[in-house]
Amino acid sequence: MTLETIRNAENLSARYDIAIIGAGPAGMAAAAECARLGLKTVIFDENTGAGGQIYRAIARNGSASRPYLGKDYWRGAGLWEALCASAATYVPAAAVWSLEQRDSEAELRVSVAGRSRIVVAKRVILATGATERPMPVRGWTLPGVMSVGAAQIALKASALLPEGPVVLAGSGPLLYLYASQVLAAGGAIEAILDTTPRRNWFRAAPHFLSFLASPYARKGLGLLVEVTLAVRVFRSVATLAITGKEHAEGVAFMSRGKAFSLTAASIFLHQGVIPHANLANAAGCELAWNDRQACFVPVVDAEGRSTLPAIFIAGDGCAIGGAVVAEFDGRIAGLSAGLELLGKQPSEEMRRYVRLRQKALRGRAFIDLLYEPAPSFRAPTEDDVIACRCEEVSVGAIREAAAHGVAGPNQLKTMLRCGMGPCQGRMCAATVTELLADEQRRRPADVGTYRQRFPIKPVPLSEIAALPQTPEAMIAVTGQADH
Amino acid sequence: MFRSLETAKERVSILVDGKAFEADANASVAAALLSAGLSAVRRSVVGAKPRGPYCLMGVCFECLVTIDGVQNRQACMVPVRQGMAVNTQSGARTVEDCAL
Numbered sequence: 001m002t003l004e005t006i007r008n009a010e011n012l013s014a015r016y017d018i019a020i021i022g023a024g025p026a027g028m029a030a031a032a033e034c035a036r037l038g039l040k041t042v043i044f045d046e047n048t049g050a051g052g053q054i055y056r057a058i059a060r061n062g063s064a065s066r067p068y069l070g071k072d073y074w075r076g077a078g079l080w081e082a083l084c085a086s087a088a089t090y091v092p093a094a095a096v097w098s099l100e101q102r103d104s105e106a107e108l109r110v111s112v113a114g115r116s117r118i119v120v121a122k123r124v125i126l127a128t129g130a131t132e133r134p135m136p137v138r139g140w141t142l143p144g145v146m147s148v149g150a151a152q153i154a155l156k157a158s159a160l161l162p163e164g165p166v167v168l169a170g171s172g173p174l175l176y177l178y179a180s181q182v183l184a185a186g187g188a189i190e191a192i193l194d195t196t197p198r199r200n201w202f203r204a205a206p207h208f209l210s211f212l213a214s215p216y217a218r219k220g221l222g223l224l225v226e227v228t229l230a231v232r233v234f235r236s237v238a239t240l241a242i243t244g245k246e247h248a249e250g251v252a253f254m255s256r257g258k259a260f261s262l263t264a265a266s267i268f269l270h271q272g273v274i275p276h277a278n279l280a281n282a283a284g285c286e287l288a289w290n291d292r293q294a295c296f297v298p299v300v301d302a303e304g305r306s307t308l309p310a311i312f313i314a315g316d317g318c319a320i321g322g323a324v325v326a327e328f329d330g331r332i333a334g335l336s337a338g339l340e341l342l343g344k345q346p347s348e349e350m351r352r353y354v355r356l357r358q359k360a361l362r363g364r365a366f367i368d369l370l371y372e373p374a375p376s377f378r379a380p381t382e383d384d385v386i387a388c389r390c391e392e393v394s395v396g397a398i399r400e401a402a403a404h405g406v407a408g409p410n411q412l413k414t415m416l417r418c419g420m421g422p423c424q425g426r427m428c429a430a431t432v433t434e435l436l437a438d439e440q441r442r443r444p445a446d447v448g449t450y451r452q453r454f455p456i457k458p459v460p461l462s463e464i465a466a467l468p469q470t471p472e473a474m475i476a477v478t479g480q481a482d483h
Numbered sequence: 484m485f486r487s488l489e490t491a492k493e494r495v496s497i498l499v500d501g502k503a504f505e506a507d508a509n510a511s512v513a514a515a516l517l518s519a520g521l522s523a524v525r526r527s528v529v530g531a532k533p534r535g536p537y538c539l540m541g542v543c544f545e546c547l548v549t550i551d552g553v554q555n556r557q558a559c560m561v562p563v564r565q566g567m568a569v570n571t572q573s574g575a576r577t578v579e580d581c582a583l
Binding site (some may be wrong): 046047048053060093130132141142143144145146147149150153154157158159160161162163185186246248265266276389390391392421422423426427458460 | 484485486487488489495507509510511517518522523524527528529530532533534535536537538539540541542543544545547553560562579
């Protein structure tokens with residue numbers, strides 16, 4: 001048995017037992033489980049290489065050539081090898097742009113190498129991963145400013161080391177992980193502006209013992225010490241502005257009540273990660289506000305089944321748990337979906353995966369509470385800060401509409417066009433919910449988030465037009481059942 | 484903003500606004516632009532402001548460029564290819580801009 005790789009739409013089958021979307025830890029693990037059950041399994045991935053973002057370029061990187069990526073990164077190699085040894089079908093550079101539950105099955109549309117195709121699967125497993133929480137500050141749209149995740153992708157995928165002066169700003173483990181990788185690769189970091197509010201330490205403290213027992217503890221504390229010794233760290237950073245006209249030139253910020261400014265050419269922002277749930281949202285899976293992670297997450301049962309029973313969701317696309325939790329999430333969802341199709345009962349293996357997942361979750365509460373983003377970066381108060389980067393809608397415009405009583409994010413779209421640009425709200429949805437909640441003194445859970453629409457990725461009209469049409473669609477457009 | 488730690492074994496040549504650049508054959512267009520020192524790749528649609536790659540994972544749509552005549556391609560999601568023509572964009576696209 002070896003993995004079959006398909007690189008064009010023509011070679012896809014019309015039907016599969018299981019279709020998995022995303023080839024990060026959750027998707028790769030789910031595919032291996034389903035294929036092992038003998039099910040006809042396809043895994044679509046938007047990237048040209050498997051691994052997701054955490055194991056980005058894992059199939060190409062050798063551990064000898066890029067040792068600075070660290071030990072945890074190489075865990076991905078095992079997942080990729082297991083996928084390669086499976087009988088699944090892998091479709092790289094494939095953009096799934098629509099997904100609907102039809103009867104008890106799911107129908108998706110996918111664009112591969114310039115052609116779209118309709119694929120029906122009895123079960124779909126979404127493993128779409130996480131995206132970085134937006135960190136809207138003055139000047140964050142300038143060239144020279146990227147997310148920390150992006151800078152890390154540049155390092156993993158292309159061995160690109162940032163040139164300085166380099167400033168990292170924000171909150172979360174990735175800030176220190178990336179800093180240590182840059183140092184190990186021979187780079188330099190001018191400063192880290194840590195925006196973690198001091199009060200978070202008190203809120204997280206009750207979970208410290210369980211964190212100490214977790215695999216994160218040694219690594220996380222080690223990183224903190226190592227980076228703090230080597231880099232100037234400003235703590236309790238409460239405000240931040242990036243200066244520059246055509247390119248970022250510096251940062252101005254307040255740390256512990258004092259004002260600072262630094263020259264910087266590369267500025268990387270990070271405010272933790274949130275589920276990238278656009279596809280689940282557009283498919284109609286119910287979302288719910290997760291207070292501890294301060295974001296909307298798809299609602300799933302213990303096996304990963306969404307509120308649409310043909311659609312399962314696993315990994316960080318469901319709730320943030322990190323790579324190891326995502327892997328066991330993928331195994332659980334894959335096995336559950338597969339056993340359900342085969343009419344079999346959960347196996348001993350399943351119980352083992354649930355235990356291992358539980359173990360990997362240890363310490364997560366501490367991390368969530370410690371790195372809960374500061375309110376000033378979730379719902380900025382400076383009116384001229386851009387919230388929606390595509391349509392250039394400012395915080396002030398959104399707050400003004402909110403003060404006039406706009407009903408919610410979807411009404412805001414029609415008023416201001418925020419969330420209507422090419423990114424389809426990926427970069428502003430979280431901010432818009434928080435701004436409305438703050439201005440209208442409502443809970444984010446009650447404000448809600450954008451309702452996403454297909455296609456969730458841009459597709460040329462010619463690709464859509466070339467798809468087979470239903471008689472109903474033909475009548476709706478032409479008045480006749482055929483041309 | 485970046486320098487490359489490795490010398491790529493396989494290299495390709497691409498044209499950016501008509502000017503030739505060498506790139507790692509395994510790079511995305513966005514990574515190739517960044518390693519060539521081009522951190523600004525377009526002028527925004529609404530305010531004509533400079534923009535460059537932001538997320539490098541297909542989410543932010545800031546790195547939109549015209550690739551071989553097709554507008555608004557995500558530079559971070561498209562691998563480079565020998566002879567590829569990349570053009571930066573300014574403002575909103577029009578039908579007349581479309582080379583096809």
